[in-house]
Amino acid sequence: ILGGSEAQPHLRPYMASLQLDGQHVCGGFLIAEQWVLSAAHCTEETDGKVFQVLLGAHSLTQPEPHKRLYRVRAQIPHPGSNIHNNKDDLLLLQLEEKAELNAHVQVLPFQREDRDVAADTVCVVAGWGTISHSGRRPDKLQEVERPVISRDLCNERTRHDHTITHKMMCTDSRRKDSCKGDSGGPLVCGGVAEGVVTAGSRVCGNYKKPAIYTRIAPYAAWIDGVMAAAAG
Numbered sequence: 001i002l003g004g005s006e007a008q009p010h011l012r013p014y015m016a017s018l019q020l021d022g023q024h025v026c027g028g029f030l031i032a033e034q035w036v037l038s039a040a041h042c043t044e045e046t047d048g049k050v051f052q053v054l055l056g057a058h059s060l061t062q063p064e065p066h067k068r069l070y071r072v073r074a075q076i077p078h079p080g081s082n083i084h085n086n087k088d089d090l091l092l093l094q095l096e097e098k099a100e101l102n103a104h105v106q107v108l109p110f111q112r113e114d115r116d117v118a119a120d121t122v123c124v125v126a127g128w129g130t131i132s133h134s135g136r137r138p139d140k141l142q143e144v145e146r147p148v149i150s151r152d153l154c155n156e157r158t159r160h161d162h163t164i165t166h167k168m169m170c171t172d173s174r175r176k177d178s179c180k181g182d183s184g185g186p187l188v189c190g191g192v193a194e195g196v197v198t199a200g201s202r203v204c205g206n207y208k209k210p211a212i213y214t215r216i217a218p219y220a221a222w223i224d225g226v227m228a229a230a231a232g
């Protein structure tokens with residue numbers, strides 16, 4: 001997160017850190033007791049390894065009550081996701097067991113009504129992604145408020161040049177922005193997850209490259225289907 005600030009500890013108890021060998025790779029969030037939603041492109045550099053999911057954390061390194069690392073039983077990328085574009089950039093992770101819910105570990109509801117969030121709506125994005133252009137990584141969860149911008153503005157030739165589909169949304173990225181390692185985290189508007197951070201042009205803090213999020217509502221049926229099928 002560029003230009004943000006340290007989050008209030010455990011006020012975002014749905015936040016997950018997707019880790020490999022104890023290293024934070026991407027964000028995610030708890031959508032059900034045994035399920036975390038994140039971004040498919042986070043598996044790009046994992047060489048087939050399976051993530052572990054850290055829940056209940058504020059600091060990535062310090063011992064904290066209710067902080068716990070969960071094994072992942074299954075990682076399910078959306079079938080339409082691919083490395084060439086940001087389409088269908090969602091990843092569902094089934095935890096080995098149900099997460100123990102408490103003050104520090106809670107589910108975040110996601111938007112199920114497929115209607116665009118109005119431009120200028122101020123939403124919040126949080127994560128343990130880089131906090132400087134030099135790539136400095138934070139120990140504690142960061143957050144930043146960002147206004148939604150219209151798809152038409154985001155699709156202008158000098159911005160994302162008509163690549164933003166109706167299943168994506170954008171926020172202004174002037175100075176304050178999501179960045180590397182924030183992928184997979186939720187864009188929260190009015191207490192509901194409306195989008196999932198995607199890397200987009202892999203540029204941060206440049207107003208000519210607004211932040212891109214995968215809208216969740218268009219994928220509600222896919223999410224429900226995967227969870228129902230795995231429940232058996």
Ligand SMILES: CC(C)CC(=O)Nc1cccc(-c2cccc(CN)c2)c1
Nearest residue numbers: 042045178179180183198199202203211
């Ligand atoms: C395997 C993955 C971690 C590779 C990856 O995602 N790289 C990467 C590099 C630079 C910026 C970003 C990035 C992420 C989220 C939002 C934004 C821009 N708002 C950029 C992402």
